[in-house]
Amino acid sequence: QRSRAATEQRSAAEALRAELAGELSSLEDDRNRLAGTLEAYIQLRAGHVAAQRTAAQEAAAQRQRNAALARRAEEMAGAGKREIEQIERTARVEAGGHLDFRRQALLMERQGMRALCDTLEATQEQGEARATQLSAELQTLRGKCAQHRQRRRLALEGLRADLSLVSKKLQVLEGVAEMASERLVWEACCECRCQRARRDRK
Secondary structure (H helix, E strand, O other): OHHHHHHHHHHHHHHHHHHHHHHHHHHHHHHHHHHHHHHHHHHHHHHHHHHHHHHHHHHHHHHHHHHHHHHHHHHHHHHHHHHHHHHHHHHHHOOOOHHHHHHHHHHHHHHHHHHHHHHHHHHHHHHHHHHHHHHHHHHHHHHHHHHHHHHHHHHHHHHHHHHHHHHHHHHHHHHHHHHHHHHHHHHHHHHHHHHHHHHHHO
């Protein structure tokens, strides 16, 4: 009977060791899954930062193009105005048969300048429309950034919950291991006492 009891005790100890090994394996799987989640988050964050940088560079380039178009339009308008004034002064000086010709030339020049001004205004309006479109795209990008931050916060909260669960599992496993160790020590002590008692009887 004592041998059978000792065998049962050893079997129970082996079962506890097997259960402890299974829990440790599950804990390792949880750690590997957590590492994969962290790696995916880091990759997502890197892509998000690259998209933000690209959008900012495109917006800066568009602003520079708009500023260059505005300067060019002002220069052309100023040159046209100065040329018209020069033509008008020359026309007032001209006399005789050339007066009608100069007036006609001045009229054609003014028409050409008006057409050029209209073209420049249309170009400026297109630039403003493009700037508005870029502003809307930036707003959309900011919204996406806010969504990314929300998802990142939720992912971090999930990771914290996983870490808390892993910590609780570790505490339970430590308690089980300690109890198993105490039981094995107690069983060894009992077996030593029994052997000593048998020797004393002999």
